[in-house]
Amino acid sequence: MLDPDSVRQNDLRGGTSPWNQKRRQPVRPQVAESFRCEVLVVGAGITGSLAAEHLACLGHEVCVIDRQRPGLGSTTASTAMLLWEIDRSLTDLTGMYGFERAASIYRHSEAAVSGLIELVTTRGLACGMRPQHSLYLAAGESGPRELLAEHELRIRAGLPGDFLDHQGLLREFEIHREAALVSPGSADADPLLLSQALLAEAVRQKARLFDAEAVGYDSSGDAVIVVLDNNQVIEAKHVVLATGYVMPDILTSDLHKVVSSWAIATPPQEQGALWRDSALIWEASDSYSYLRTTVENRIIMGGEDDDNIVESEARDRLMPAKAKTILGKLKALWPKGEAMAEYIWSGAFGTTSDGLPLIGAVPGHPRIHAAYGYGGNGITYSYLASRMIAASIAGNNQPWFDDFAIDRDAPKTD
Numbered sequence: 001m002l003d004p005d006s007v008r009q010n011d012l013r014g015g016t017s018p019w020n021q022k023r024r025q026p027v028r029p030q031v032a033e034s035f036r037c038e039v040l041v042v043g044a045g046i047t048g049s050l051a052a053e054h055l056a057c058l059g060h061e062v063c064v065i066d067r068q069r070p071g072l073g074s075t076t077a078s079t080a081m082l083l084w085e086i087d088r089s090l091t092d093l094t095g096m097y098g099f100e101r102a103a104s105i106y107r108h109s110e111a112a113v114s115g116l117i118e119l120v121t122t123r124g125l126a127c128g129m130r131p132q133h134s135l136y137l138a139a140g141e142s143g144p145r146e147l148l149a150e151h152e153l154r155i156r157a158g159l160p161g162d163f164l165d166h167q168g169l170l171r172e173f174e175i176h177r178e179a180a181l182v183s184p185g186s187a188d189a190d191p192l193l194l195s196q197a198l199l200a201e202a203v204r205q206k207a208r209l210f211d212a213e214a215v216g217y218d219s220s221g222d223a224v225i226v227v228l229d230n231n232q233v234i235e236a237k238h239v240v241l242a243t244g245y246v247m248p249d250i251l252t253s254d255l256h257k258v259v260s261s262w263a264i265a266t267p268p269q270e271q272g273a274l275w276r277d278s279a280l281i282w283e284a285s286d287s288y289s290y291l292r293t294t295v296e297n298r299i300i301m302g303g304e305d306d307d308n309i310v311e312s313e314a315r316d317r318l319m320p321a322k323a324k325t326i327l328g329k330l331k332a333l334w335p336k337g338e339a340m341a342e343y344i345w346s347g348a349f350g351t352t353s354d355g356l357p358l359i360g361a362v363p364g365h366p367r368i369h370a371a372y373g374y375g376g377n378g379i380t381y382s383y384l385a386s387r388m389i390a391a392s393i394a395g396n397n398q399p400w401f402d403d404f405a406i407d408r409d410a411p412k413t414d
């Protein structure tokens with residue numbers, strides 16, 4: 001696990017991602033004296049920004065603190081494929097939790113992406129968001145038969161999508177793989193712009209933003225006392241923990257682990273050199289490669305995850321070698337594209353054993369709400385967390401919230 005006292009944004013990511021760094025940041029005063037507020041959000045990446053925006057819009061008195069610059073943690077390393085398909089297939093999740101529960105989890109994930117698209121559209125947030133289809137390619141042990149079974153299970157769960165066999169995939173997308181599932185309802189975006197636009201919206205809705213570090217939490221009374229690094233305290237009725245892959249000591253879970261991941265972005269591609277509809281592409285295997293495009297016609301490709309590398313220097317040293325491997329895979333999958341890296345970056349990447357996030361009250365601390373969107377659907381889950389936590393604060397907990405609880409009964413990580 002990452003040490004919350006020593007791990008900073010620079011340790012969470014290396015290299016340079018292609019996201020737009022030009023947006024003006026809101027002013028963040030320091031906390032000069034202790035105060036009270038209704039909801040304190042700790043962390044102002046995409047997760048904290050989504051929570052702050054939603055809670056402020058609902059009329060809560062919201063304060064947000066971040067010890068570094070908002071959005072420049074894991075959020076700026078994200079490839080921001082906003083998929084509703086989960087890292088674990090519906091088949092796998094059914095094996096773990098049974099069909100009804102797995103189907104319900106998938107349907108909430110699908111609703112989260114459509115909610116996020118609607119939010120960005122109705123608020124007019126400038127973040128390059130584009131609704132997209134996704135293409136889930138046969139890979140490794142998941143061949144046509146396994147994909148067809150997954151498709152049939154998804155249809156039974158009321159989820160959209162079609163099965164493409166080898167010929168269909170070649171005809172529709174010019175991609176050589178044994179089979180694929182093509183599904184509507186996903187999206188992509190610039191994660192940094194999205195995060196910062198949401199934070200600006202929260203501030204417009206009267207949320208207050210501070211430059212401060214939370215170093216201790218005491219929830220033994222009727223409110224939560226959050227101790228800051230300068231010894232001031234903020235007393236809040238509710239606290240939302242949105243500190244990304246760096247979790248405070250009050251939260252322990254053996255469901256998650258942090259690994260390393262790498263990504264590249266090519267220069268803008270020639271007209272006609274991208275696949276049909278710029279669909280989001282990923283593979284039906286445990287350690288998968290994934291591809292998307294950007295509004296500038298770049299191809300982003302990522303993957304090559306390594307469970308054994310957590311330390312940031314070791315991770316960043318591997319950037320040239322990992323980029324070479326990723327570019328080789330890009331060439332094989334999409335020979336029409338120019339397989340060159342204009343941007344190369346790396347990041348810590350949190351995963352859970354069942355591919356689901358950690359959302360809900362921290363065990364033993366009912367007023368401290370965790371919002372940890374682990375896995376390849378991190379941002380989808382951040383949206384889900386913002387809605388679930390707002391409902392919990394309003395006293396509207398739903399039975400399905402337990403599927404994402406920190407102390408759920410799930411397979412443990414190695």
Ligand SMILES: Cc1cc2nc3c(=O)[nH]c(=O)nc-3n(C[C@H](O)[C@H](O)[C@H](O)COP(=O)(O)OP(=O)(O)OC[C@H]3O[C@@H](n4cnc5c(N)ncnc54)[C@H](O)[C@@H]3O)c2cc1C
Nearest residue numbers: 043045046047067073074075078080081214244347378379
């Ligand atoms: C290479 C890579 C590719 C990814 N691809 C995708 C993808 O395609 N789709 C997807 O949905 N997700 C993806 N993810 C995951 C997604 O990016 C993350 O889930 C998401 O960015 C996490 O955002 P966050 O706001 O929770 O964390 P962060 O962005 O890290 O923000 C946390 C903030 O909390 C602050 N903080 C921490 N501790 C304290 C403290 N004690 N006091 C005050 N402030 C504190 C930090 O300074 C930081 O600003 C990817 C991640 C990586 C690394």
